[in-house]
Amino acid sequence: MSTMTPAVAMVEARGVHKSYAGVEVLRGVDLTVQRGEVTCLIGPSGSGKSTLLRCINHLEKHDAGELRVDGHLVGYELRDGKLYERNNKQICAERSRIGMVFQRFNLFQHLTVLENITIGQVKVRNVSAAAATQRARELLARVGLDAKEENYPSQLSGGQQQRVAIARALAMEPKLMLFDEPTSALDPELVGEVLDVMKDLARSGMTMVVVTHEMGFAREVADTLYFLDQGVIEESGDPREVLANPQSARLRSFLSKVL
């Protein structure tokens, strides 16, 4: 803990609730992501990990509780003691500064690798085509794929596609990166190359929230680990401590299955 007055956290969730058709998926989630830190989120399938990321990125509206990203309420604005719903344009602008990486990559199939990385810059951030291309090439070099810019996603391996997807998100100069099981769809021998890119990103000081089943990565890279179970945070803290010394029976049983 810093002794100076702490800056506003990047993500601050207090009692966040979300239901789908009457079924409560998130049942009061509390979570804090500090700037420049890597937060790992683990938990069994269906516990609400993806839903939480989607709420942070305005892809879903939470029903109750307080969710702040970079100090701003997600989806609402507080003025004169009233909550005003943000309009689409504001929400799009917010989203464009939050990078998201998906389990199934979701690269644009009809665009080349280079176009995948420039389209957001040009169409959303109004960067010139030349500047966007230059930035795309730098990012491709950074993820080790500078030779593939003319290829289509279908011509790449899963690991390569995921690295392009990370470059695509980084091209928007995000203040926060969300990863939803980025290595779960990969063959085991391809997991390493994606984790390496993510470690490099963590070292560069990017604020990251990573949903993962890679406990090695969590132990090595994460500053904070959260265990989500049935829509609530069951346990959290320093990953080495939490993983070595799980307090709840649920976490112990979960770890015995994934380790």
Added chain:
Amino acid sequence: MVTNGDDEVEVVPVRHVGRWIGALVVALVLAMLVHTVVFSKASGGTSSRFGWAIVFHYFTTREVLDGLALTLELTALAMTIGIVLGMIIAIMRLSHNRLVSGTAWSYVWFFRGTPVYVQLLFWFNIAALYKTVTIGVPFMNVTFLHLDLVAFFTPFHTAMVGLGLNEAAYMSEIGRSGLISVDEGQIEAATSLGMTRSQTLRLVILPQAMRVIIPPTGNEVISMLKTTSLAIAVSVTELLTAVTNIYSANYEIMPLLLVASLWYLIVTTILSIGQYYVERHYAKGALRTPPPTPLQRLRQDVRGVASKMRSPRRVRPKAAA
């Protein structure tokens, strides 16, 4: 049989006897067909049965060519209306607003549920019901557009509007199936980049939906080319009407129907080739290697046959095992 190690042996392909007999029968039928259509003489006469001399004579006459031009123009305009309106209706069908999606559904229900021939006659007679139309806000004095229907609904415009509105119903279903074929993940990725709904639609969904939309649309264009012959109902002198006019004067019915058929076939062939290249364009990224063009495929076939004829296939049994 014992082979010694690395020696190559010839591969003897299986003989497909049944396939050869089938091909022989088909060849015979084709030969008879060519003979009767092209070479046989009319009963008791010296001219060919189908009157090919007359076919060639009328093939490029002014009347036929004018009819062809009108057919092409009508096809292009009706398809344009059909595609543009159809895509709008397809997008409306996917709207979260019930009134909007319901209206789109009703449109398709109505225009798909009534014969296009009846619709043409309906538009032909609409001017009797409404002499003019005014587009504005009902019950208030706001007017956007004023149209004189009697002047507007010429035979050509009637056919264009009638065929186009009917086509829109079919195109909207094609468009909708294309739009829903695009993976949800693509939309999520676009949204998370901060694209608006309309950007996502234009930049991500539509280009990928095209792959599904193009083949049946090509089908619709070709179908429309022939459906324009229904415009005879509202007395547009398109291709079929043109040849009908000619043969009702000279009674050379079969040769003139051949003239029209040959023109329809020629245009259909050109459209099919065009469709192939458009499909190839929109297949970008969907396949690891793009499909060959017809020319490339022809070259591959020739090369394949040539190499088969040159030498029988040989393998090393060990390596093949």
